[in-house]
Amino acid sequence: MINNFIERRFPVDISYGSxxxxxxxxxxxxxxxxxxxxxxxxxxxxxxFNITTGVQNKQQVENLIHFFRCCKGRKIAFRxxxxxxxxxxxxxxKIVDNNTxxxxxxxxxxxxxxxxxxxxxxxxxxxxxxxxxxIISDTQLxxxxxxxxxxxxxxxIDQINTKITADFEFDVPVRFDxxxxxxxxxxxxxxxxxxxxxxxxxx
Numbered sequence: 001m002i003n004n005f006i007e008r009r010f011p012v013d014i015s016y017g018s019x020x021x022x023x024x025x026x027x028x029x030x031x032x033x034x035x036x037x038x039x040x041x042x043x044x045x046x047x048x049f050n051i052t053t054g055v056q057n058k059q060q061v062e063n064l065i066h067f068f069r070c071c072k073g074r075k076i077a078f079r080x081x082x083x084x085x086x087x088x089x090x091x092x093x094k095i096v097d098n099n100t101x102x103x104x105x106x107x108x109x110x111x112x113x114x115x116x117x118x119x120x121x122x123x124x125x126x127x128x129x130x131x132x133x134x135i136i137s138d139t140q141l142x143x144x145x146x147x148x149x150x151x152x153x154x155x156x157i158d159q160i161n162t163k164i165t166a167d168f169e170f171d172v173p174v175r176f177d178x179x180x181x182x183x184x185x186x187x188x189x190x191x192x193x194x195x196x197x198x199x200x201x202x203x
Contacts, residue, residue, distance in 0.1 A: 005203055006071070007146060009079040009171060010051075011063050016083050017056060020049030020198070044117060047172050047200035049080065052193050061183060061191045073179035077201045079121055079171035087126075087169045088119065099155055103127070103148040103166055119170045120148040120203050126169035131155070131162060147203075174198040 022045030029037040055061055071078060093101040094116070103119040124145050129136045129152075142151040150166070177197040184192045 004075060005077045005173065005201075007079065009081060010067060010174070010198075011060070012081050014051055014054040014060050014064060015049075015081050017054035018049055018051040019053055020047065020082065021084065022046070023048045044115060047082065047174065048177075049082070049174065049198040051196050051198060055193055058191060061193070064193075064196075065181065065183070068176060068181050071176060073181075074176050077173055077175040077203070080174045080198060082172050086171070087167075089167050090130075090165050091167070093150075093164050093166055094118075096149065099153075100149055100151045101164065103150065103168060103170075105170075118148065119168065121145070121171040121173050122148050123169040123171060126167075128167040130165045130167075133163070133165075173201050173203045175201050 024045050025041035027039045027041060029039075031037070051064075055064060067078075070076070088103070088105040091103070091105055094104045095101050103122055105117045105119055106114055107117065108114040122143070122145055127141075127143050127150065129141055129150060131152075136152070140153050140155070142153060144150070148170075175198065177199045181196070182194060
């Protein structure tokens with residue numbers, strides 16, 4: 001455990017049946033003539049998930065309770081697999097210095113309307129780097145799976161003449177958005193739960 005984050009993935013059999021997606025914070029001011037002034041409070045979306053629908057049996061309830069207790073409610077964040085958006089393919093990179101870059105995923109409508117998402121939690125053994133369409137051996141890379149930064153060993157990035165792209169899978173860093181987990185016993189084999197939300201955190 002490092003500070004308030006554990007590099008442990010939330011049970012994927014629960015996340016598979018859960019719901020969620022990106023959320024923005026937009027302030028909308030309507031004028032008397034019907035016009036609107038819209039102001040974004042954040043530039044990039046924050047992910048939010050409801051895991052209640054993913055809990056289908058008593059064993060999953062028990063696993064959830066174990067995970068919740070170990071994370072002490074909202075205190076400790078962890079990895080979460082968003083089954084609707086968990087990989088990047090042929091993604092360009094964000095250069096940090098001459099031989100280090102940050103994994104990102106770019107969402108676009110066209111080349112003029114895009115959003116960049118910083119990927120800080122790539123999945124181990126899933127990252128593939130290409131330089132000018134040639135796959136680079138893992139022995140020539142240093143990948144930090146806790147930050148999403150990749151260092152090219154014995155390479156200097158020429159931003160003009162070098163094309164660097166990445167394929168990868170990734171998790172979302174999240175925490176529980178509650179400190180209370182009430183469980184109702186419906187019968188001897190099944191429990192019911194209230195809405196339990198997870199929210200993305202910055203790492």
